[in-house]
Amino acid sequence: MPYVELNLTVGATKEQKAQLVEGITDLLVKVLNKNPSSTQIVIKEVPVDSWGIAGRSVKSLRKEGDTAFISKQ
Amino acid sequence: MPYVELNLTVGATKEQKAQLVEGITDLLVKVLNKNPSSTQIVIKEVPVDSWGIAGRSVKSLRKEGDTAFISKQ
Amino acid sequence: MPYVELNLTVGATKEQKAQLVEGITDLLVKVLNKNPSSTQIVIKEVPVDSWGIAGRSVKSLRKEGDTAFISKQ
């Protein structure tokens, strides 16, 4: 422990995933003095038609440029 | 918030996913007066050989018509 | 299956939880023809200082009335 699960819409590159794993691990070591070797970070990627915000899928919100409440990518 | 995760066996169509996202968001707004723009619904699809009930996979239960405790689809 | 996990900030009453369980189960039966007896809905309640949006806790956002992107309750 800790175990961190990042749920993201599909699209992060391998380099970006590596940056997230490294950055979150460093943060947990710095803030909570956690042991890096027992700190596990898992990235779960979700298709944009399987993620809903404000009652609609991210796919349709992005298609219609309705992105005030979501991430553009 | 809220964040809702629906774990389903693979097979829902885009239209069905949209109905679920819309329906659950409406329910959370109606029952708990939640802000739709911060209400996130994520659908995670699981292969039928990776979902076990009563000690066996949904795949084998469906193959053998043993569906009293599971969903047929 | 399905298994649905609702992550909410603390505060829902028993009656509201019952409405959510019933409503989501009915929706899954109607939309996906799921077997209600294998449909499980779990509500996980999270303290407001343990839920962050836009880099700040819901607790501090609500305290300062900064609620455009969150639910007021």
Place this chain on the structure above:
Amino acid sequence: MPYVELNLTVGATKEQKAQLVEGITDLLVKVLNKNPSSTQIVIKEVPVDSWGIAGRSVKSLRKEGDTAFISKQ
């Protein structure tokens, strides 16, 4: 209930998944007297570049033979 989620790196065979589903269900029946027909086990497989330990991905740790804190497969 119970609902058990096994997060694994990709690679388990169908037979191994079946053994895990059966074994964990039996354990829950034996230890907690749970009803097998309401005991659900879900296996979620994660690519090795999406699982980080000690700040690096399992993929790079395995490539460099740095496996003291991880599983070799």
Place this chain on the structure above:
Amino acid sequence: MPYVELNLTVGATKEQKAQLVEGITDLLVKVLNKNPSSTQIVIKEVPVDSWGIAGRSVKSLRKEGDTAFISKQ
């Protein structure tokens, strides 16, 4: 990895939790040759009025003896 999350209704004793942790770890070592020191098992306990099956809470199902599809304890 692996990371296993057991969602249970409240009530397991410390000894039962220890048996589950040991049993599941042994199973993962035996079936998948996983490294026990990177195998993490987390038990999350849920109040009976926050777990719904067949559209009703486990609490009310147990109260009315309607336990065909749930665990009695």
Place this chain on the structure above:
Amino acid sequence: MPYVELNLTVGATKEQKAQLVEGITDLLVKVLNKNPSSTQIVIKEVPVDSWGIAGRSVKSLRKEGDTAFISKQ
């Protein structure tokens, strides 16, 4: 989205939680250009007798000073 769930053993202070929420949000904005107002971070705290590593609870591992594979706090 994204939605990040941090599973930690009990013990983080409010200030530490705030640092984690802020740090992870900043990282997601920097690395993936995510919209902070739709980035949700949830911290779930787990009792030490409910978290197992290497087949034993964190509680017993810490009690016996067997902390090579875990975090001391």
